[in-house]
Amino acid sequence: MESTSLQQYVCSLDFRSLPRVVKICSGVYFQGSVYEISGSECCLSTGDLIKIVDIQLQKVNCESTEKDYLVELPLNFKGLFQLSPEQSPRTSMKHFLSRTLSFKDKPSACDKRQYTLQEVLQSPAMQGKTLKCLEIGSSKFQLCPVYQVEAIMHLRNNVVKIESTLDVEVVDVTEESQHVHFIKPLMLSEVLLMDNVLPVRAEILGAPEGMPVFQSKWISRLQPGCKIQIHHKVLSWKILASSRKGKRRACRFLLSSRYEGCFRRCPREFHSTSELTSGLGLARKLHVVVTKDYDSGETEPPLFGIGDRLEVLSLARAADPSAADVLECIRDNGDGDTERIEVPLFLDAGFVEDIRDSRKYTLPEVLEHFHLPCEVKVVANKDTSGPLSCVSVLTLENQITEPFLAVSLEDEPSVTFEIPPRWMDMSLFFTGGPEKPMFPSSSPKVEELTEAFYYHMLKMMPTSTPAPPRPPKRSDSEKNKCSQRSSKEGRRKASEPPKLPSADAKDTFKEAAKLLYPRTLQARADSHTLVNPNQYNIQYGPPRPQKTTKHFQQSPSMLCSSPTGNVLWCLTHTKAPSLT
Template sequence: MAGTIALPLQQFIASLDNTCLPKILQVCSGVYFQGSIYEISGSEVCFSTGDLIKVIGIELLSVCCEDISNNEKFELPINHTGLFKVVPEEMPYSTIEEMVSLRPVGLESSLPFTFTSHSKMNFGNFTLGAGRALTVLSIERHEGEEDLVRCLVRGQQEASAEVFIPLSSQGEFFECESEECFTLQEIMSSVCLRSRRFRFINTTKCQRPLVLSPIYQVQAIMNMRKNVLKFPSSLEVDVVDVTDLCKDVNFVSPLSLTEVHSQPDESFPAVVEILEGPETRSLFKCSWLPELNQSSHLVFHNTGTSAMILLSSPKSRKVQQYFLVSQQYGGRFRRRPREFNSVYELYVASIQAPGLKVSVTRNSEEVEEEGLPDLSVGEQLEVIRCERMELPCESSKGQKQSVEALLCQRLQEPDDGDDDEEEVKQEEEREEIFLPLYMQGHFVEVLSDNKKYRLRDLGKEFSLPLDVKVVSRDTELETDPLFGFACLRIEGAMLEPTIQASFPQSPDHCFEIPIQWLSMSVSFTKDPLPWPSGQPPKFHVDRVTEVTDTFFYEFRKQGNSGEAPPPRPPKRNLSSSKSSKKPSTTSKKSSKADKTKHRAEKSVPAKELANLTLDSKRRPPAPPPPAILDDQPPPVAPRKQSAIVTTGKALPNTYVEREESKKKEEKRKKKKKVPVCNVTAHVKSDQDYDTVDDSDHDYETVDETLLAVVKKAQEDAVFY
């Protein structure tokens, strides 16, 4: 009888389920390892004779398998995938009714099963010899008549017959091994099965009979301890059930934050004691978290549900920060333009905010084979909708490819003197382009809104995520951690059940504990509140709580809607892509062509200036060596000037052949077109001067600036 019979702890716990808890047990005797103290998971568990234990929960951990032939034990996890067969009992059954009633599971689900009789059985004119196997097919019950068992008997040459045997038949009946198999989960969920012996059906494992016993993790509290105990049910302790006798014993009731939140409003405010603090690796980075230690006290003021916003700092910062902000935050925000690094990001943002306008922040060259258009810095685009576009290149199967693309309009820059006609003209000149969703690009949102918003208004008027900046701080906070960031991103909004709490030494400084993100156990105490009766102080609630990146990732994981990843670029057909590398014949509007031409003229220097400019980072190639004649030695390149400088310098030829004015002008043009690097210095001898008629020549003065440029070009070219 309960309360009078001592049972081993494991046997008693195995007979329980969570529906009959809590149960109060009293330790009466047992074998204690390491004295009377168990150290389990870093906490000491001390059981002495007479201790009261209040079991508040059990959880199945594993199964203990004991080999009854040698008393060896080993454990298997509850999710073990192996199968087991029931080992027939060695003791005979005295009646068929006893054998049927002790089947491992319900009779209907355990049929058919086979048994044998060690003695002859007579049924009217029919006699069944000893040792014959009978298979029970069903139970025949008729009102006013004796219950019968319908059995199948197999004879010689596969002959079979059915016989009806009364349940009250006596003799020595032995159960035969059944072909039915069970998993550990099925065995542990049936009280009848747990009382049987089993063996593995896998021949490579132990074939000897095993006794299977469940091992639970027991959660309990003791009247002399305040924290929750967790210990395995396999402790060798004998206990007695004293639940009915100890109803008035005062046990400390540990409550989780969720259970505290469900308490009636009349329970608050109250002083509570922390029985089990939060985990070391917490999701919060706030000032009050390190003070939530075991045995510390808190004042719980009230419970409720708070609307909160999750903010993140820019990714460009060295350490990215995240903040959980109450919508009661008193600062003011101004919208900031969002940045997008792909067309797919534009597509996602345009679904949430139709009519999105962006400006291109990085040039992008046209790739006709992949359908990528030409984009220039400063161009403004308005997103229209998502459509399918056909690519000029063919797939490997020779078929035309179509991809999803974003239809956008290029917005023309307004002129200074716009009028109605100019606006109509600009509307007509808007160019539509397709941006494939797989295209990489750099865009920034175009905003015309300069209004200040409260945090709760931003969530109502705009879709998230949203980039903002705090332009006026919350004056009720001593230090506003959000003020000073150049940009913050609103990642999402949430409704969180919270408990408003404070420490007894500063009861007016309150903070909100999100109970779904913080796990700890507390107990209500009878300590007085830390203020005069009926005179609560004016409370100031922290509205900004810094959280870790783990909190952010868990939040994103919960809000994951299963969106498809960005599309991949189409596969190119190499043969067609090679043949398609031709000048683009796509006709563009004249305004676009003029704009591109103007950029090219502005960015590319003139050819003459390019030839005269010899930059150290990008030098032109050296001129080819002059043709070498057979009767002349190869020319020697002039050396760079050293510390010893000779007085003789090579001068360019200053004689120019006098011809008619037309020929002279042509030679001047040719001289200007000769590259500087091909000009060589030459000194004529006296003979050369004598052979030239003075009447046919004229002297011209060469500009000294040009001489200096020529000399420097020669030296740089030789040095190169």
């Protein structure tokens, strides 16, 4: 079949026969070219198939036969067209007959009928004819419509929009391409919404997008061409955790709700009495041991000392705005005597939590009894070869309810893992359903995260830590005492006679001067030790005071322009040149 340009093919096409499949033929784009189409790159190579699904008229150019002008007609143009008695020089008789004999309503080298713009464009027999229109002028011209072709290409996400004037040749292969299926790739995030298609086999087209998420071996396998099987959606929650810094580098993990290990509570450390309020959390009582005294002053007896045990009951809010909030506690000094005390907030002291239960908690039980974030000690880890094998203490940061997809490699079904599509999105296409029912092995219950993604997650998560209490406001009497004290010190210093600087003070003054004027002193010192006579002896002194300059303000009455209008002269300060 003979190929034709895309413009000629579209103009001669009956739009009612869409969709049509065309093949890119050899020509200017023999090796294929990349076009910028609708903001994205599109490659049209020789032999590629495209499926035209829609054609939209964009504009109509009216070009004179002498090629001396070009006019763009509006799509709602109301003028009437008439065939010119003479054939267009570019249209051969053979081409004219091949176009006109296939239509019943054949325009006639003596047809006096008038046609609207739509009638001319919709009739393939009128393509390439020389026309006349009184509304345009007396010249002869031809109509050159420009269409936007919407087509589907193999393995492209979106519909491609191509202008019909693109210089490429095509041939219609609709009849012999009935068995051809154009594959539209999908994103993994789209598969997450397709519960009715799972399980399904797929092939990866593009590597995961975005920053690396997991530090696992199966990440490197997810490359273009890799075949996988998507089993089902995983809706279980997970825990974001991190290890304490020590001999081993700090690591970040994602613990599945199916994790079977057990934990014990770790004692928390507090560095002030105000931190004890946040330590209450979900617990009704908090037991701590004092590890650092506070400065209570000489007149006030200390409320507690090192080794005392405190049971923090609650935070008592003060009814008076000028009064401070206090912590209601029970003090046990170790001799069996207990006393109920009120501890003011914002005391700089040290405490460590007194853990009084040795119970082992599963991960769901930790969420039930404790408040995140919290530190726990790993006491029973069944997976001795997993990421937590060398970790003893974990900080459980936050709970995550992100949907995952259970995936396994087709050539290695034992390698099963869970992918979060919104964190690791990738393009793929379905290759069909499973050949036989597959029961995937259990996916890892702990995944190690990359450091960059860990901090990225922390930015996205809302913090659940309560804000610390605000310090009490200073009363007016305290402010007056401070102001009176500062004013007395100022008057005392002003009444003292000035003291002469001592020898040590003079040396200190010299050192300060060197810091203030290093360049000046160094230059003066070098002036006495220069040996080379060709070296400049420059002495830098203190900067001279700058003279104030008065800026002249021109008055509008003092300005005039030259006869040429190009130069503006000031009559009182500048003498205009002679015009002779």
